[in-house]
Amino acid sequence: MLRGVSAAAILLGIPxxxxxxxxxxDHGREREPVVHSVVIRNFAFEPDExxxxxxxxxxxxxxxxxxxxxxxSDEGHPWDTELLAPNQSAGxxxxxxxxxxxxxxxxxxxxxxxxxxx
Amino acid sequence: MNRLTSISIGIILxxxxxxxxxxxxxxxxxxxxxxxxxxxxxxxxxxxxxxxISENAEVREFAELMVRDHVAVNDAAVALITxxxxxxxxxDLSKALVSGASDKRGELSGLRGKAFDCAxxxxxxxYHQIVNKTVAETFIPSVTxxxxxxxxxxxxxxxxxxxxxxxxxxxxxxxxx
Numbered sequence: 001m002l003r004g005v006s007a008a009a010i011l012l013g014i015p016x017x018x019x020x021x022x023x024x025x026d027h028g029r030e031r032e033p034v035v036h037s038v039v040i041r042n043f044a045f046e047p048d049e050x051x052x053x054x055x056x057x058x059x060x061x062x063x064x065x066x067x068x069x070x071x072x073s074d075e076g077h078p079w080d081t082e083l084l085a086p087n088q089s090a091g092x093x094x095x096x097x098x099x100x101x102x103x104x105x106x107x108x109x110x111x112x113x114x115x116x117x118x
Numbered sequence: 119m120n121r122l123t124s125i126s127i128g129i130i131l132x133x134x135x136x137x138x139x140x141x142x143x144x145x146x147x148x149x150x151x152x153x154x155x156x157x158x159x160x161x162x163x164x165x166x167x168x169x170x171i172s173e174n175a176e177v178r179e180f181a182e183l184m185v186r187d188h189v190a191v192n193d194a195a196v197a198l199i200t201x202x203x204x205x206x207x208x209x210d211l212s213k214a215l216v217s218g219a220s221d222k223r224g225e226l227s228g229l230r231g232k233a234f235d236c237a238x239x240x241x242x243x244x245y246h247q248i249v250n251k252t253v254a255e256t257f258i259p260s261v262t263x264x265x266x267x268x269x270x271x272x273x274x275x276x277x278x279x280x281x282x283x284x285x286x287x288x289x290x291x292x293x294x295x
Binding site: 042043064065066067085086106107109 | 190275282283
């Protein structure tokens with residue numbers, strides 16, 4: 001259930017930056033990765049769909065009173081926050097473009113999606 | 119807990135907050151806290167029994183969920199009562215729950231295979247239905263301490279998830295066929 005994290009998505013401690021929006025990349029300069037927040041509340045991911053850029057990090061924070069996970073559905077590119085205790089956070093970096101459905105491995109009716117754009 | 123026992127506890131639970139001239143006084147916050155905690159502990163014991171007997175992957179996954187979630191909810195309850203520096207009070211309803219669950223565990227312990235899986239799944243469904251109705255209609259409207267109400271709200275959301283999951287488990291096991 002709690003699979004290892006593949007090269008497709010890496011749990012990293014990239015410094016936290018603005019949640020609201022991405023900074024526009026300057027010509028000739030590499031774009032800084034952005035951290036996007038998803039809150040787990042009342043047995044739902046909020047927002048349930050998030051759009052990010054390649055290299056950005058998504059950070060899930062569990063505000064429920066029971067543990068949850070954010071677990072990728074794509075068998076070919078497994079990723080997982082593993083168990084998130086109440087008030088705990090964990091993040092995943094998405095290094096390639098694509099659409100990634102995910103769910104809570106404990107409460108499988110909880111579903112979300114990360115759309116990664118180049 | 120046979121069906122009669124289940125119904126009896128249901129009646130007791132439904133009456134928990136309804137005082138009349140002929141019935142006990144409504145439960146106070148400390149009695150409600152004790153009863154909610156007890157209900158969680160009993161479901162954890164059912165789950166450990168299932169993990170010791172069942173070989174069905176779906177049943178075992180559900181039992182693991184019950185342990186994980188009910189431990190988390192009860193940990194939150196312990197943290198709250200510690201913070202409030204109060205002691206939950208044992209009461210007739212808590213005692214009835216404990217007694218009924220003891221009977222049911224005895225019944226389940228003698229079963230194996232699909233007979234156990236179906237009996238456990240059906241009990242989980244009926245147990246959560248009764249507990250959820252009681253928490254929603256009696257406990258939450260009755261409590262006076264806001265943090266306890268918040269905790270019960272979160273617990274009810276959790277237990278409703280369990281009820282839905284149990285309903286799917288009962289259907290998936292095809293116990294009637």
